[in-house]
Amino acid sequence: DAGITQSPRHKVTETGTPVTLRCHQTENHRYMYWYRQDPGHGLRLIHYSYGVKDTDKGEVSDGYSVSRSKTEDFLLTLESATSSQTSVYFCATGTGTYEQYFGPGTRLTVT
């Protein structure tokens, strides 16, 4: 258990509104990741970070931005939420070897 928390755990929002999800870790892991999980698609990488202020895009980054101002926090922002962004979002951390450790997830519904 890498000591990863996500907030909020559940959120319902309206189309067009901005939304920010927070991931907080206590393990001082260098790498942090945001994934979304949808039926039939498994887990898909949105953005990841390899250090403070160092971020890069994943395979489904359109409509999302991230920021990492401290080692322990990684924020995911939906600039203008759409119904296609209804999903379960997972944060993960890693040390740069093989393993990744996942948070409990945030269920986001965009109406």
Place this chain on the structure above:
Amino acid sequence: TQLLEQSPQFLSIQEGENLTVYCNSSSVFSSLQWYRQEPGEGPVLLVTVVTGGEVKKLKRLTFQFGDARKDSSLHITAAQPGDTGLYLCAGLNTGFQKLVFGTGTRLLVSP
């Protein structure tokens, strides 16, 4: 784009039966991981296999990495209801520190 195909997608068996889940790709991975995910929670790492042909055992679970490092299998002996969950394979491309996830196998073990 690297893809990992898992089969079967769903598996419903009785307690005590054996089963095998497959994870296949046309791409070579430096390592492959297996995760288990329970409803409402994030994936939890079960094992990492690194060397082609490697076999790892975790109690009743046996994991194998293909010789060419393109495929893997998970075999469960004498399945128990506690094995119920979503099993995900994930391949790591070391150069990018990013995991590619399979679409998952949902296992239900009935008493």
